[in-house]
Amino acid sequence: MEDGIREELGDKLYRIIQTGIAGENLVRYAAVVNELKHFNGRCGLGAVMGSKNLKAIACRGRVRMKPADPELSSQVLTWFRNSYDKKRDPMHQYGTTRGIPSLNAEGILPTRNFLQGHMEHADDISGQTMAKEILKKPGTCFACAVACKREVEVEELGVEPRYGGPEYETMAAQGSLLGIHDLKQIAKANQLVGQYVLDSISTGMAIAFAMECYEHGLLTKEDTGGLELTWGNIEATQQLIGMIARREGLGDLLAEGTMRASEKIGEKSRPFALHVKGQELPMHEPRGKKSLALAYAISPTGADHVEAPHDPFFTAFHAETTMMPELGITESSQPKELDPRKTKHFYKTQRVWSLYNTIGMCNFAAAPINAISLTKTVEFVRAMTGWDVSLYELIQAGERADTMSRIFNVREGFTPADDTLPARLFEPMEGPLDGERVDPQAFEQALADYYLLAGWDAKTGMPTKAKIMEMDLEWAVPSAAG
Numbered sequence: 001m002e003d004g005i006r007e008e009l010g011d012k013l014y015r016i017i018q019t020g021i022a023g024e025n026l027v028r029y030a031a032v033v034n035e036l037k038h039f040n041g042r043c044g045l046g047a048v049m050g051s052k053n054l055k056a057i058a059c060r061g062r063v064r065m066k067p068a069d070p071e072l073s074s075q076v077l078t079w080f081r082n083s084y085d086k087k088r089d090p091m092h093q094y095g096t097t098r099g100i101p102s103l104n105a106e107g108i109l110p111t112r113n114f115l116q117g118h119m120e121h122a123d124d125i126s127g128q129t130m131a132k133e134i135l136k137k138p139g140t141c142f143a144c145a146v147a148c149k150r151e152v153e154v155e156e157l158g159v160e161p162r163y164g165g166p167e168y169e170t171m172a173a174q175g176s177l178l179g180i181h182d183l184k185q186i187a188k189a190n191q192l193v194g195q196y197v198l199d200s201i202s203t204g205m206a207i208a209f210a211m212e213c214y215e216h217g218l219l220t221k222e223d224t225g226g227l228e229l230t231w232g233n234i235e236a237t238q239q240l241i242g243m244i245a246r247r248e249g250l251g252d253l254l255a256e257g258t259m260r261a262s263e264k265i266g267e268k269s270r271p272f273a274l275h276v277k278g279q280e281l282p283m284h285e286p287r288g289k290k291s292l293a294l295a296y297a298i299s300p301t302g303a304d305h306v307e308a309p310h311d312p313f314f315t316a317f318h319a320e321t322t323m324m325p326e327l328g329i330t331e332s333s334q335p336k337e338l339d340p341r342k343t344k345h346f347y348k349t350q351r352v353w354s355l356y357n358t359i360g361m362c363n364f365a366a367a368p369i370n371a372i373s374l375t376k377t378v379e380f381v382r383a384m385t386g387w388d389v390s391l392y393e394l395i396q397a398g399e400r401a402d403t404m405s406r407i408f409n410v411r412e413g414f415t416p417a418d419d420t421l422p423a424r425l426f427e428p429m430e431g432p433l434d435g436e437r438v439d440p441q442a443f444e445q446a447l448a449d450y451y452l453l454a455g456w457d458a459k460t461g462m463p464t465k466a467k468i469m470e471m472d473l474e475w476a477v478p479s480a481a482g
């Protein structure tokens, strides 16, 4: 469709954002994509476009962007050029799938619907193997030096580089989560979800849910239209992707997401529907990275892996960027801890990632994952906007965004009871993290501490009047203004 729009407009420089067949059919986790490979997944924005009969938006810029302070901008860019060494950055070298071997060794690679955290042959689906076997070239968002994306080609399966390549979430959601370790076939599945414009995480989770239901006899061959929904069945998985997008047969049920599909199948299927607030779990294991227990439970959009940096960044894992002294984070915490120190690390860095979302900074380029420190982020904002802005003001902007999201959710009927996790995460794991689980008491305490830090009322979940006043958000809650 992109080619057709450009041809009609007669200008190759148009950029196009669109939804696809999944969005047209109001699949609840239909996504939005620009340039065929840059995805805006999660939360079903494609279904929102579909509900408005909006298929695509094409636009073309004609004015060159100029920084408000060219001198400062040039200083900051020179600093970045001198400080960022792409040869030493594994994110640049191997992309987001670089960490699969270590996640697998640590037992936190979601496998077979989070039943395990370790898969045999996981190295087959790493970024390092991808580089050897199917990589055409690294991919990138516009003008990004990190260039963490991948473009792959598998001629015999019709996989083309213009659809990009599997990133970590897809590699796990269409791979280990379903018991699949065939790299080329995962690249094919990545292209399929891309062509239908589906969220690859929720698609994988819906299929994994169906596989576990099938294993327990809650779905039969009659329900699946003859598909053998067994772990590792590549053909069945790829057929199901199309059935979900077109809402055919079992695909129609799974297109509703695991929460609603489970309500229809019945109570016995509930343990297999892994979601928070209706959003399926992403490909990170809270039993081995405990801050994710808070992130998944508290995020306004349901289970979300980009709410704050993950726990390994608060160990000595990335020595150069791990600590964030500007926030007072000067000591490490361990991934399996869920204590007040971890809650503080999560709370403070959540504001920073909310700030990155607010200013359009990619968290793969900035602290604590990458080279751009908080102090430099302030300089970037000053250079581009010309505002005499401080780190304090920017962090407050992040917190204001988080507070507004919470006010919105409470207004829409969410309560503290929704800040929870699927029961499976409270159960002990098998494999390298044998016996590890999210301890329910530690989790409740961490939630209570988080509410105190964030200024949320324990009974209603609403930000307190004091917090609303501090954030200048009285306009969002008229009753708090008095």
Ligand code: SF4
Residues within 6 Å of the ligand: 139, 140, 141, 144, 145, 146, 147, 148, 149, 362, 363, 364, 365
């Ligand atoms: S680091 Fe961020 S901005 Fe750069 S290519 Fe990767 S996702 Fe895009």
